[in-house]
Amino acid sequence: MLSKKIALVWFKTNLRLQDNECLAKAVAENDLIVPFYCMDDELIGTSKFGFKKTGDFRLKFLKESLQQLDEELRSAGSGLVLLNGISEKVIFKLAKEQGAQRIYAEKEVAPEELNTQQKVAGELSKLNCTFSTFECRNLLHSVDLPFPIGQLPDVFTEFRKRIEKTVAIRQVLPKPPSIASPEIEAMNLTLITSNVIAxxxxxxxxxxxxxxxxxxxxxxxYQTKALSTYKETRNGMVGEQYSSKFSAWLALGCISPREIYEAIRNYEAIYGANDSTYWLIFELLWRDFFGFCMEKNSLRYFLPSSNQQLKSADNEQFKTKLKKWINGQTGVPFIDANMIELKLTGFMSNRGRQNVASYFCNDLQLDWRYGAAYFEQQLIDYDVCNNWGNWAYLAGVGNDPRLNRYFNIAKQALTYDPNNAFQHLWLL
Ligand SMILES: Cc1cc2nc3c(=O)[nH]c(=O)nc-3n(C[C@H](O)[C@H](O)[C@H](O)COP(=O)(O)OP(=O)(O)OC[C@H]3O[C@@H](n4cnc5c(N)ncnc54)[C@H](O)[C@@H]3O)c2cc1C
Structure with missing residues (x-):
């Protein structure tokens, strides 16, 4: 009798059933699958810059997302195994217990994530368990690009022009209607503790x-039709309607950019396409661009900048400036309001992020990597490619041809917060 094909499915930042290439392939190619998430010790540890790798806002969001993923998996006949510890050790143990011959995982592109992936693949090879990766993050599939990733243009506009008219967006993959699994015990989410309230x-x-x-x-x-005015409002800073706020769900993969793309096309079919409906796709392409840039040359996005003076974190002046920036005590109201919002909610608008990052690099002249690492801790929507890519871009170590992107903060405050509504909201 032929033995059953058993596979592990490693959920990471693709916490969904629909449009999940990993899951779809695993279900199609195996008899039984074991879905799992691993709360790696490093994920709850501290980075070399002294910040938590995952702050409370994201932990809470993650916990809710895992809870729901488990429920959805259970209603399809499966469930989620929650591991914690050192990934390569605990995944090895699970693969051995389950007799898994293959593991399906989301493709990684950033250095730390790749390092973990390589360690896990190395351990599993001792069990003859094959490690396969699948793309789950982007709107575009890398194999559909009209150039090899090594020839990705350095400038976004060139990238966009080369793909926009030539690359077809793949269709959303359906949810597997049923998922055959061995019996999976109830998930114990008490491992993840965060009761923070925004x-x-x-x-x-x-x-x-x-x-x-x-x-x-x-x-x-549909309820607000805010999509039809997105291009005009997207630089706003107050309230839920100025931008989509999809970022947190995209970052953990609760939804895929292709699902959003399909929803935009459906909306356009009813209410008409305009500059705003196009602009949301344009922003999703920025997201792809940062993902592909990381894939092309990941180390570039973690390099110190040559033009920042206060490099040493041991320097008292460095520590004081960093602390004031974090706590919204720089004395520049527009910067302080944004930093307080981030501290108390885990979110900041795109306009705010650009300004506080520019201020950090150009006005405070601090090593940009500390700013990016604080964002990594604090953001509910932290995404390694978007965060480090955007910071590097502003610090002049990414691809940006204009080396020094300097924002005149006073001018920005006047333009984007003309009545001080945003500053009053957070400072009074
Ligand atoms: C210094 C800095 C750090 C950032 N860190 C992150 C991060 O960790 N995670 C993250 O998702 N975004 C990050 N961004 C990009 C952007 O600020 C957020 O995606 C956006 O503010 C989230 O709000 P929204 O979903 O309402 O955006 P919308 O304006 O509604 O945009 C829709 C989607 O497009 C994508 N997008 C928009 N702008 C960008 C951009 N500049 N780069 C890449 N993708 C973009 C996001 O997925 C976003 O959800 C950062 C930007 C800067 C300047």
Whole structure:
């Protein structure tokens, strides 16, 4: 008798059933699958810059997302195994216990994530368990690009022009209707502790999981039709309607950019396409661009900058400036309001992020990597490619041909917060 094909499916930042290449392939190619998430010790540890790798806002969002993923998996006949510890050790143990011959995982592109992936693949090879990766992050599939990743253009506009008219976006993969698994015990989420409550002034109350992500689409597209004015409002800073707020769900993969793309096309078929509906796709392409840039040359996005003076973190002046920036005590109201919002909610608008990052690099002249590492801790929507890519871009160590992207903060405050509504919200 032939033995059953058993595979592990490693959920990471693709916490969904629909449009999940990993899961779809695993279900199609095996008899039994064991879905799992691993709370790696490093994920709850401290980075070399002295910040937590995952702060409380993201932990809470993650917990909610895992809870819902488990429920959805259970209703399809499966469930989620929650591991914790050192990835290569605990995944090895699970593969051995289950007799898994193959593991399906999301493709990684950033250095630390790749390092973990390589260690896990190395351990599993001792069990003859094959490690296969699948793309789950981007709108575009890398094999559909009209150039090899090594020839990715350095400038976004060139990238966009080369792909926009030539690359077809793949269709959303359906949810597997049923998932055959061995019996999976109830998940113990007490391993993840975060009861943080966002400040009531928060732009939006984020709730983890695919259900809330799809509800947000319904709200932003159909209930308010805010999508039709996105291009005009996207630089706003107060309230839930100025931008989509999809970022947190995208970052953990509760929803895929292709699901959003399909929803935009459906909306356009009913209410018409305009500059705003196009612009949301344009922003999703920025997201892809940072993902592909990381894949092309990941180390570039973690390099110190040559033009920042206060390099040493042991320097007292460095520590004081960093602390004041984090706590919103720089004395520049526009910067302080944004930093307080981030501290108390885990979110900040794109306009705010650009300004506080520029201020950090150009005005405070601090090593940009500390700013990026604080964002990594604090952001509910932290995404390694988007965060380090955007910071590097502003610090002049990424691909940006204009080396020094300097924002005149006073001018930005006048343009984007002309009545001080945003500053009053957070400073008074
Ligand atoms: C210094 C800095 C750090 C950042 N860190 C992150 C991060 O860790 N995670 C993250 O998702 N975004 C990050 N961004 C990008 C951007 O600020 C956020 O994606 C956006 O503010 C989230 O709000 P939204 O979903 O309402 O955006 P919308 O304006 O509604 O945009 C829709 C989606 O497009 C994508 N997008 C928009 N702008 C960008 C951009 N500049 N780069 C890449 N993708 C973009 C996001 O996925 C976003 O959800 C950063 C930007 C800067 C300047």
């Amino acid at each position: 400040d009531p002034r928060a732009a939006i109350e984020f709730e983890g999981g695919a259900k809330a992500a799809h509800e947000r689409i319904q709200h932003y597209f």
